[in-house]
Amino acid sequence: MTTNEDATVGAQFGRAAASEKVDEAVMELRNVHVFYGDYEAVREVNMPIASREITAFIGPSGCGKTTLLRSFNRMNDLIPGARVAGEVLYHGVDIYSSDVDPIEVRRRIGMVFQKPNPFPKSIYDNIAYGPRVLGEKKANLDEIVERSLVRAALWEEVKDKLDTSGMALSGGQQQRLCIARCIAVNPDVILMDEPCASLDPIATAKIEDLMHELAAEYTIVIVTHNMQQAARVSDRTAFFTADVDAKGVRHGRLVEFGPTQDIFMSPKDSRTEGYISGRFG
Amino acid sequence: MSTNSSTVAGGTEFSLQRSSPRYGERAIKVLLVACAALSVATTIGIIWALFVPAFQFFQTVPITDFLFGTQWSPLFADPEFGVLPLVSGTLVITGIACLVALPVGLLTAMYLSEYAADKTRRVLKPILEILAGIPTVIFGFFALEFVTQVLLQNIWPNTEVFNALSAGLVMGVMIIPTIASLSEDAMSAVPRGLREGAYALGSSKRQVTLKVVVPAALSGIVAAFVLGVSRAIGETMIVAVAAGLQPNLSLNVFEGMQTMTSFIAAAGSGDQPTGSIGYQTIFAVGALLFVMTLLMNLFSIRMVRKYREVYE
Numbered sequence: 010m011t012t013n014e015d016a017t018v019g020a021q022f023g024r025a026a027a028s029e030k031v032d033e034a035v036m037e038l039r040n041v042h043v044f045y046g047d048y049e050a051v052r053e054v055n056m057p058i059a060s061r062e063i064t065a066f067i068g069p070s071g072c073g074k075t076t077l078l079r080s081f082n083r084m085n086d087l088i089p090g091a092r093v094a095g096e097v098l099y100h101g102v103d104i105y106s107s108d109v110d111p112i113e114v115r116r117r118i119g120m121v122f123q124k125p126n127p128f129p130k131s132i133y134d135n136i137a138y139g140p141r142v143l144g145e146k147k148a149n150l151d152e153i154v155e156r157s158l159v160r161a162a163l164w165e166e167v168k169d170k171l172d173t174s175g176m177a178l179s180g181g182q183q184q185r186l187c188i189a190r191c192i193a194v195n196p197d198v199i200l201m202d203e204p205c206a207s208l209d210p211i212a213t214a215k216i217e218d219l220m221h222e223l224a225a226e227y228t229i230v231i232v233t234h235n236m237q238q239a240a241r242v243s244d245r246t247a248f249f250t251a252d253v254d255a256k257g258v259r260h261g262r263l264v265e266f267g268p269t270q271d272i273f274m275s276p277k278d279s280r281t282e283g284y285i286s287g288r289f290g
Numbered sequence: 291m292s293t294n295s296s297t298v299a300g301g302t303e304f305s306l307q308r309s310s311p312r313y314g315e316r317a318i319k320v321l322l323v324a325c326a327a328l329s330v331a332t333t334i335g336i337i338w339a340l341f342v343p344a345f346q347f348f349q350t351v352p353i354t355d356f357l358f359g360t361q362w363s364p365l366f367a368d369p370e371f372g373v374l375p376l377v378s379g380t381l382v383i384t385g386i387a388c389l390v391a392l393p394v395g396l397l398t399a400m401y402l403s404e405y406a407a408d409k410t411r412r413v414l415k416p417i418l419e420i421l422a423g424i425p426t427v428i429f430g431f432f433a434l435e436f437v438t439q440v441l442l443q444n445i446w447p448n449t450e451v452f453n454a455l456s457a458g459l460v461m462g463v464m465i466i467p468t469i470a471s472l473s474e475d476a477m478s479a480v481p482r483g484l485r486e487g488a489y490a491l492g493s494s495k496r497q498v499t500l501k502v503v504v505p506a507a508l509s510g511i512v513a514a515f516v517l518g519v520s521r522a523i524g525e526t527m528i529v530a531v532a533a534g535l536q537p538n539l540s541l542n543v544f545e546g547m548q549t550m551t552s553f554i555a556a557a558g559s560g561d562q563p564t565g566s567i568g569y570q571t572i573f574a575v576g577a578l579l580f581v582m583t584l585l586m587n588l589f590s591i592r593m594v595r596k597y598r599e600v601y602e
Contacts, residue, residue, distance in 0.1 A: 087489060089408065116492030126483035128507050138501070140489040187487065194491055 019135060019159075021219065023241040024063070027268040031245075033060040033230045035198055036081065041095035043076050048262065050076045051261040054095075056247060058198070065239035065269065068249035069284070073261020074232045075123075077249075078200050081230065082118035083111040101199075116143065124185035124204040127175030127190075132167050135175040135186055139194035153193055161189035162219050181212025183208045192227070199223065201231040204207065205238065217242050232264035236285065239269065246272040248281045304418030337580075344577040347570035356574065362537040362548075364571040365557065373575060375537035379454065379547035380579075383529055386458025386543065387465060387522040393513060394462075395469030395505075399511075402470070403477035404499045415471065421466035433460035438532065441545075452534025452546035461528050465518040472517065476510020477503050509597040518589035521581050526551040548581045 027266075034057035043051040051073035058064050066074040071113050076085070081103060085091040096103045104114045109234050136154040145153065154171070158164040162183040168176070176187050184204055191199055201220075205213040220229060220242050233239050247266040251259040265281045267273060276282040348356070354596045359372015390591065391422070402411050437456040442449045449455070480503050488502045534546030535556050548556075554572050560566040 044346065082490065087486065112492050115490055120486075120490035122483060122486060122490075126481070126487040128484060128487065128502055138488070141489060142493050142497050142501070188298065188489075190491065198522055243427055 021241060022270055022273075023217070024244050024269065026270045027062065027244040029268065029271075031057040031059040034058060035060045035100065036222055037096075039075070039096040039098065039102075041080065041093065041097060042091045043073065043080050044090075045088070046090040048258070049260050051080075052191050052252070054263045056266045058228060058230060059245060060228055061226070062244035063224050063231060063242055065243035065246045066230070066232045066249060067234075067236055067239045067284075068264075069251065070234070071253040071259055071261075073250040074249050075202050076261065078202055078230060079120075081198070081200055082115050082120055084115075084120060086111055089129060106262070115258055116194060117196055118198040118200060119191040120195065120200040120202065121184070121187050121191055121204050123206050125180060125187050125207070127178070127183050127186050129174065129176055130185060131172045132178070133171040133174050135190050136193045138161070139190060142195060151238075153278040157189040157193040160223070161185045162215065162222075179212070181208050181215060184208060184212070184216060185219065188216070188223075192223070196227065198228045198230065203232050203234060206234065208266060213238070213258070219275060233258060236273075240273055243269045245269055248272060248276075248278075248284065250280055250284070311331045315602065338500065340573055340577050343570045343573035347567070347574040348372050349568055350570070351574075360539050362553075365560070365562075369567070371571070373550075373578065376548055376550045376553055376575065377405035377578075378539050378541075379390065379529075379537070380523060380549040380551070381532070382541060382547060383454050383458040383461060383533060383549060384519065384522045386455060387462035388519060389396060390459055390462025391465045391469055391518055391522075395466045395514070395518065396473055396511065398466065398470035399473035399477055399514075400504070402474045402501055403586040404495060404503060409483040415474070418467045420469055421464075423469070424464075426525060426527040427531065428458075429460050429464050430528040431459055433528055433532035439503065446544060449544045450534075450546050451542050452532065452536070454547045457529045458543070458554050461522050462524055464525070464528065465521050468516040468521060472514030473511045475508070476507040479508045479510065509594040512590060512593045512597065516586060516593075520586060523579070523583055523586075524551060525554050530555050550575050554579075 033127055036058035038054050038056050038058075041051065041054045042049055054077060066078065068074055079085045080093045080097060085093065091103050097105055099114070099118065102109065104111075129139060130138070136157050137150045140150060140153050155164065155168075158167060163182060166182060167186075178186060184207075185232065188199075188204075205216050215240065220231070223229060224244075231239075231242065245267065246269045248264045249261055250264050252262050252279065253259055265276060265278045267277075272281060273285055276285060294370065296438075301358035305499055332587070347531045356371050356373050358374065359370060360374050361372045362375045399433045402415060402418075408506045433456040437460055438449065438451060438453060442453065484502055484506060485498055493501070529547075530552040533549065533552065535548050535551070535552060536546045537548045538545055554575055557568065557572050562572070
């Protein structure tokens with residue numbers, strides 16, 4: 010046992026230490042609250058998302074991580090009654106202001122979901138879907154499909170069966186197909202909602218390697234339940250927890266945000282330290 | 291000690307044999323099998339009852355004369371047994387019904403499944419399904435009294451009182467609920483994750499509906515179409531009331547036409563002596579109708595299998 014009690018995960022960090030301050034923010038949350046009807050699921054979040062870095066959201070179940078992530082590209086619009094207060098700035102523009110088209114937002118801020126969700130179409134058509142929706146010329150599609158699959162580290166496995174159904178792939182391949190589908194529209198930010206939750210360790214390792222490569226070109230925000238994963242893949246970590254109010258209702262809240270090494274090795278808040286060292290959650 | 295009981299090391303005796311005969315278990319199984327067998331047996335009975343007189347009919351009338359003849363007057367003194375006028379009447383009226391019901395039904399389903407708010411859907415869908423519960427004879431008189439006499443004859447004055455168009459249009463309206471409701475079920479069953487995946491790529495609602503939801507629900511939509519068309523082909527009262535009883539090998543939808551079903555209804559309610567050629571004719575036409583719908587169902591089962599997507 011080490012004498013250093015707060016580094017109890019024995020964290021292996023996969024990224025170089027990030028600077029204390031975010032130099033270039035792609036997104037900025039200002040006093041963000043998310044509601045489902047009258048229920049306030051996430052309370053008062055203020056944080057930047059650094060450009061071309063990987064930001065991880067960790068915290069116990071039900072603390073609003075996914076809810077907050079879905080407010081980054083207005084996916085919550087699809088849930089009746091969901092509402093966001095505060096400002097979600099993307100390059101300085103509030104994506105919730107009335108003249109913003111959510112479709113334009115989602116073209117720039119893509120998303121990969123917890124459960125792989127390939128369309129019941131061929132592998133080729135899965136990747137080509139987004140470019141086609143954007144009106145891409147047919148002549149360019151072959152190249153886009155190949156480039157996206159290469160970047161998602163799936164090309165070698167599927168290049169000979171592009172016309173078979175995307176749903177016939179294994180879970181890990183399906184998830185990489187969904188990542189390829191996402192980068193085929195060349196987004197600026199990629200949101201990942203527990204992308205490895207339904208995958209085995211080998212498939213998970215492949216996705217994590219892929220994330221490191223993608224971070225050179227894209228800004229990635231990942232929600233994960235796996236603290237080791239957060240330590241391995243992220244530059245910065247945000248720790249969320251749920252406060253229970255007087256009526257016994259849980260509200261998600263950002264406790265601490267900083268460079269991943271700092272959050273894991275020397276958390277400032279006792280709740281972060283408790284969660285990291287496995288004392289609650 | 292019996293051979294069927296044994297003793298463990300601790301000394302307690304035990305047996306792994308059934309402790310009671312469990313008659314209830316067997317009785318339930320027999321009952322369930324009997325119920326399942328009832329519909330199978332009925333189907334076999336119908337086929338038997340249909341094909342025996344039909345077979346006798348074809349011993350008098352050559353099958354080629356029946357299938358390809360263009361004159362239909364089986365109950366006249368000088369009978370002709372060419373069934374084509376009835377088949378064409380059936381297909382023309384069913385075709386008109388499909389032109390109405392397939393697009394309107396599918397668009398209705400798309401609205402209900404993708405566009406309507408939860409509240410709206412909860413009100414609209416039951417109302418739609420009530421339409422499916424209206425007795426078809428009511429639809430028949432609606433076609434004759436309203437569609438023909440108030441609408442069609444004012445727009446096209448030379449429309450006959452009995453005509454294929456009004457029967458087809460109203461029959462189309464009749465099967466809209468079937469098609470819309472079943473298609474909506476199929477579209478609602480498409481996992482939400484697929485829609486979210488498409489939205490996350492920057493699709494509009496129209497693109498999500500047309501490019502993701504409809505293709506993913508295609509097998510269910512095809513099944514809904516086939517069920518609707520089967521109902522249209524087999525529908526009797528609307529055509530008997532609104533399309534008239536005159537066999538007519540024509541594509542002019544403003545004229546009256548007799549369908550296979552309305553012939554069966556009319557001839558069956560007349561007094562054809564059992565075993566006469568007129569009596570057998572009813573079964574020959576019935577058998578043909580049966581074969582046509584059977585082929586369509588087989589086709590649809592193929593289509594459904596081909597496009598079926600299984601979601602976890």
